[in-house]
Amino acid sequence: MNLVNKEYHKRARILLENWQDQPDSRAGFMEPSSASLAAAIDLFLLTADTSISEINKLCKDALVQNVAGICVNPVHVERCVQLLDGKMPVTCVVGFPLGASHPKTKVFEAELAVSQGARALELVLNRGLLKTSNFQEVFEEIRAVRHACPESNLTVILEAGQLDPLEIIIACMLCREAGVDDVKSATGYSDAGTSTEAVSLMRFVLGEDLGVIAGEMSPDRGKVLAFLKAGATRLSLNFSAAGGTLSGFIDDSDLVVNE
Numbered sequence: 344m345n346l347v348n349k350e351y352h353k354r355a356r357i358l359l360e361n362w363q364d365q366p367d368s369r370a371g372f373m374e375p376s377s378a379s380l381a382a383a384i385d386l387f388l389l390t391a392d393t394s395i396s397e398i399n400k401l402c403k404d405a406l407v408q409n410v411a412g413i414c415v416n417p418v419h420v421e422r423c424v425q426l427l428d429g430k431m432p433v434t435c436v437v438g439f440p441l442g443a444s445h446p447k448t449k450v451f452e453a454e455l456a457v458s459q460g461a462r463a464l465e466l467v468l469n470r471g472l473l474k475t476s477n478f479q480e481v482f483e484e485i486r487a488v489r490h491a492c493p494e495s496n497l498t499v500i501l502e503a504g505q506l507d508p509l510e511i512i513i514a515c516m517l518c519r520e521a522g523v524d525d526v527k528s529a530t531g532y533s534d535a536g537t538s539t540e541a542v543s544l545m546r547f548v549l550g551e552d553l554g555v556i557a558g559e560m561s562p563d564r565g566k567v568l569a570f571l572k573a574g575a576t577r578l579s580l581n582f583s584a585a586g587g588t589l590s591g592f593i594d595d596s597d598l599v600v601n602e
């Protein structure tokens with residue numbers, strides 16, 4: 344392990360100790376209104392067999408429920424942009440779901456999505472490089488996408504359930520240094536899922552100026568509120584698991600009605 348990587352490990356251990364010693368700074372958390380909660384939710388539809396009719400329903404329901412945005416695979420970006428017509432941002436995943444694509448492939452995928460109208464990108468971190476302490480390569484890959492699409496909101500997905508606390512910390516450090524806008528806890532495809540502890544740790548390392556997105560498969564209101572209390576700024580929920588609705592999240596009075 345070179346000196347730079349040793350320094351990352353040293354800094355990460357200090358941050359972990361500080362996080363473990365900190366008091367609960369969010370004890371005064373106030374539950375948001377239904378409208379505020381909807382505005383903090385993204386809906387993703389990323390299955391390999393997603394149909395055109397499902398994509399059409401995703402866009403329609405996302406507008407009706409007034410959520411923050413939607414996230415889709417590259418093949419569906421152009422259609423979603425057309426359907427939403429500027430009313431809601433479309434996010435495209437990059438290197439999804441494994442993060443093991445070649446860096447040049449990730450850059451091309453990101454540039455293509457932006458050229459088709461995607462306003463945000465979610466780049467899956469290369470966990471293999473992170474776990475083998477190839478931190479410079481991890482940084483350079485994220486930075487390459489950042490430089491290729493400087494005007495787009497860039498999120499990096501960690502798959503935190505498959506990382507230990509020190510790896511989560513180092514990943515967040517690299518993301519901050521590479522100039523990302525948000526860090527997301529999970530793709531929604533791992534059985535490990537997302538814990539509130541991971542979200543809290545991410546928030547502690549990233550500070551208050553970067554976003555923390557909790558990726559979650561099912562729309563359980565109690566779990567969503569726990570993530571917000573832990574420090575998440577946004578929730579990414581599976582549209583398929585939600586059954587096309589966010590029952591229990593959004594009051595009927597908050598729905599957008601098309602005349």
